[in-house]
Amino acid sequence: MATMTGQTALSLEVQSFADKTIASHQGKPGALLGILESMQERNPHKYLSTEVLEYVADKTDLPLAQIYSVVTFYALFNLEPQGEHTISICRGTACHTRGSRNLLQRLRLELGLPDMGEEGADKVCVTTPDGKYSLRTVACFGQCALAPVVEVDHVIYGHMNEQTLKRELEHLGHGGKRA
Amino acid sequence: MPGQISIRIDGEYVTAQVGQTILEVARANGKYIPTLCWLESITPVGACRLCIVEVSGVNRLLPACTTPVQDGMSVTTQSEKLQAYRKIALELLFSERNHICAVCVSNNHCELQGMAQKLGVNSIRYAYSFPKLSVDVSHERYVLDHNRCILCTRCVRVCAQVEGAHVWDVSSRGIHSLVVSDMAKPWGEAVNCTNCGKCVNSCPTGALAEKGFAVEEMVKRDGKVTRLAARRGGQQ
Amino acid sequence: MIKKVRLATVWFDGCAGCHMSLVDIDEAIISVAGRVDVVYGPLVDAQEFPKAVDVTLIEGAISSQEDLEKVQEIRKRTKLIVALGDCAVTGNVPSMRNQIQPRKLLERIYIEGAQTNKGIPTDGVPALLRQAVPVHQVVKVDLHVPGCPPAASAIAYVLGELVEGRIPNLTAKVKFG
CATH class of the missing domain: 3.10.20.740 (Ubiquitin-like (UB roll))
Structure with missing residues (x-):
């Protein structure tokens, strides 16, 4: 669905990458998912900006609403810039009974993120203002035997407690121990 | 044959x-x-x-x-079984959003309210979730009140299939689902909207309504939309 | 002589419209009046909710600590509870405050919204519950009569059946709103 043909704030480099990606997916079923995934992966902050979505809509002739529907349906797509490091806390039943909620609260405190009360106990996806860390919750990693499970930069850590979690954070350079 | x-x-x-x-x-x-x-x-x-x-x-x-x-x-x-399950489905719709018939533009002309009466749903057995939802009044002529939406997606389909504008779609999933226009921008800023009002006329509740109507005054004309759809070639 | 039905009416968080609809049942009120003793409610003088009540009509949502305690006591003392009108059945208009914390709500009205005597009243007023809820969310309700207000004809039918000892079948006779 054409919106702002010819007008875009995207750099020429991003535009040509998008054009190439769209062309390589031409005629394939489910092309949109692949295009969006490539666009997000290319972004240094691993997210899809409004400008990118509008550009993709324009070039693929897909309705804006439909693209928005897809990117909000799948948890893998981000609409906000992500931190350098991503920490995902499992909030599935097994991890919950093993205290993942405390881990979540602890991380919030450590990273200086606001407590959102009951509402923020289940579904979280926030990034620290300095852009260093993204904290998110996951429904289940399928690693329930290792509960509670925390994923740091795509690596799964099992049987976590507040001390081991803090140590992982320090490894990432948090708390001033390493630059 | x-x-x-x-x-x-x-x-x-x-x-x-x-x-x-x-x-x-x-x-x-x-x-x-x-x-x-x-x-x-x-x-x-x-x-x-x-x-x-x-x-x-x-x-x-x-x-x-x-x-x-x-x-x-x-x-x-x-059958009794079907009646029981239909009631459950309807009661869940009521419990999910804030359906206050008494103050709704569509009171007495609402398909959700009428269905409750028809199926004998006189109270909702499930705890209401009382979600905090917004009302979009940014469009010049129409209003979108998420409190009254049942996510039937009639507006989405009518806009995409009959008008061909596809302004509406459903964002997120599950209990967080919301009908959104374009990139979840205010309706008034939706560049693809043609102001045709087909979504409003096909909405079964007071979720989509014309501005300037008071309680009970909004009567929908979904027949106008379905006749147009049939003339334009029906289901696509 | 037939024993009269001991009838009570209660007014919680509602606008009194259901009570107005109740007295609006025209000539049916004569036959109903002959069969019931109104033992408690805004329409009579009794100060305390009596014991061994046959039927209690409840108007309004359960909104305050006082409502909650009262309705629990009423349940103990009543054989058959009727939720009368949308506020009692669904929460209706009183429940429109449920997305806002009571403290914030009171501040908005009695401090930000007040011209003079700014301050949240505390003397002689019960604490608000976090949410205004339908009656059946706190005690068992035997019959739901929705409507805002329920039509006088529906109320007349309900009372007519109840005094005869029958449970009215309300399918398709009443509606929300």
Whole structure:
């Protein structure tokens, strides 16, 4: 669905990458998912900006609403810039009974993120203002035997407690121990 | 005739065409099956679950609006079991959002309210979730009140299939689902909206309404939309 | 002589419209009046909710600590509870505050919204519950009569059946709103 043909704030480099990606997916079923995934992966902050979505809509002739529907349906797509490091806390039943909620609260405190009360106990996806860390919750990693499970930069850590979690954070350079 | 088959609805033999849905055949033969998300000449989605029917030999309930007929099929449209499940589906719709009929523009003209009366739903057994939802008044002529939306997606389908603008779609998933215009921008800023009002006229509740109407004053004309859809070639 | 039905009416968080609809049942009120003793409610003088009540009509949502305690006591003392009208059945208009914390709500009205005497009243007023809820969310309700207000004809039918000892069948006779 054409919106702002010819007008875009995207750099020429991003535009040509998008054009190439769209062309390589031409005629394939489910092309949109692949295009969006490539666009997000290319972004240094691993997210899809409004400008990118509008550009993709324009070039693929897909309705804006439909693209928005897809990117909000799948948890893998981000609409906000992500931190350098991503920490995902499992909030599935097994991890919950093993205290993942405390881990979540602890991380919030450590990273200086606001407590959102009951509402923020289940579904979280926030990034620290300095852009260093993204904290998110996951429904289940399928690693329930290792509960509670925390994923740091795509690596799964099992049987976590507040001390081991803090140590992982320090490894990432948090708390001033390493630059 | 080619493609003609015979099925039974509530014990009665009726003829049907291959490719028709149970709902279409039932309606053509004067059998009433309750619906909320279904709209004539628009692609059915089976979202509201009110049109569920029993089919002999199938041990789960099937939505009549999306289930195609098969030769020799025997369908039951009314039973205590169906009545019980239809009530559950309807009560869950009520408990999910803030449906305050007394202060709604569509009071007395609302399909959700009318369905509750028809099915004898006099109270909601499930705890209301009382979600905090917004009202979008940014459009010059229309209002979107998420409190009254049942996510039937009639607006989404009518806008995409009849008007061809596809301004509406559903964002997120599950309990967090919301109808959004374009990139979840205020409706008034939706560049693709043609201000045609088909979404408003096809909305079964007061979720989409014209501005300037008070309680009870908003009467929808979904017939206008479905006739137009049929003339433009029906389901796409 | 037939024993009269001991009838109570209660007014919680509602606008009194259901009570107005109750007295609006025209000539039916004569036959109903002959069969019931109104033992408690805004229409009579009784100060305390009596014991061994046959039927209690409840108007309004359960909104305050006082409502909650009262309705629990009423349940103990009543054989059959009727939720009368949308506020009692669904929460209706009183429940429109449920997305806002009571403290914030009171501040908005009595401090930000007040011209004079700014301050949240505390003397002689019960604490608000976090949410205004339908009656059946806190005690068992035997019959729901929705409507805002329920039509006088529906109320007349309900009372007519109840005094005869029958449970009215309300399917398709009443509606929300």
